[in-house]
Amino acid sequence: MKITKKSPEPFYYQGDKRIGLLLIHGFTGSPAEIRLLGDFLQQKGYAVYAPLLAGHGTSPEEMAKTNQEDWWNSVLEAYEFMKSEGYDQIISIGLSMGGILSLKLAMEKPLLAVIPMAAPIFVHDKRMAFARWIKYIKAYQVKGKKVDQIEENLASYDRTPIKCVESLHRLIKEVKHDLPRVHCPVFIMQGKRDETVIPESANYIYRHISSSTKEIKWYEQSTHILTIDQEREKVFEDLYLFISQISQ
Known part of the structure; x- marks a missing residue:
């Protein structure tokens, strides 16, 4: 699958099926990291909407003005948009x-x-737990570069606001505590070589959700951003198979 030029803009594809797919990007990222997946699913006939979360796709300074409530409100607005589209x-x-x-x-x-996909319950960088104090010492953390294949598909920040890391930590703790409230079918996807999220996060989610229909799929060669890593075509096909089975 050809690599496309990165863009932080949201995207929406109408579909000819009755199911709408809501794609949500990651922390400091943008819809660019899920655009290849969106294109694939649109070709399968699905409606796909990938919103831009509050504070993302602009500047680290703008992101620093937002927190987990703002990101959550962006998701709620996207959900209601899909509902309004029928x-x-x-x-x-x-x-x-x-x-x-x-x-x-x-x-x-x-x-x-x-x-x-690569949802964090446990992370490799233990400094996250101390972000509420670190933010008073430094405002931003410079991010490292990823391999070219991944980097050219990203439209993300080169600096992370520490204040937002604190918000992300609170969000993870909240969702971790409330996982038993998830009852719908769940398909958990996780790369074994994830450099950001500790892969055990996938097992934790699987064990603590209340869903009767649940599955984990592991990707041996993949790092954190499954949607643009070397096994992405396998990721897309597995995801499509799960959606097809659920929709039947």
């Missing part, structure tokens, strides 16, 4: 923080299914 059945698909927000959406709104 899609009564919605599946939420979220990458990284988007996976956490998708699980939260499943707790609060009717969903046909939820698909968290």
Whole structure:
């Protein structure tokens, strides 16, 4: 699948099926990281909407003015948009923080299914737990570069507001505590080589949700951003198969 030019803009594709797919991007990222997946699902006939979360796609300074409530409100607005477009059945698909927000959406709104991809319950960077103090020492953390194949598909920030890391930590803790409130079908997708999220997060989600229909799929060669890593075509096909089975 050809790599496309990155853009932080939201996108919406109308579909000829009755199911709407809501794609939610990750922390400091943008819909660019899920556009290839959106294009794939649109070609399968589905309506796809990938909103831009509050504070994202602009500047780190703008993001620093937002918190988890603002990001959550962006997801609620996107959900209501899909409803207003006539899609009564919605599946939420979220990458990284988007996976956490998708699980939260499943707790609060009717969903046909939820698909968290590389959703963080545990993270490699232990400094996250200390962000509420670190923010008084430094305002931003410079992010490292990823391999070219991934980097050229991103439209994300080169600096992370520490204040927002604190908000993300609170969001993860909230969703972790409330996982038993998830009852809809869940398809958990996780890369074994994830450099951001500890892969055990996937098992934790699986064990603590209340869904009777649930599955984990592991990707041996994939790092954090499953949607643009080397196994992305397999990721897309697995995701499509799950959606097809649920919709029947």
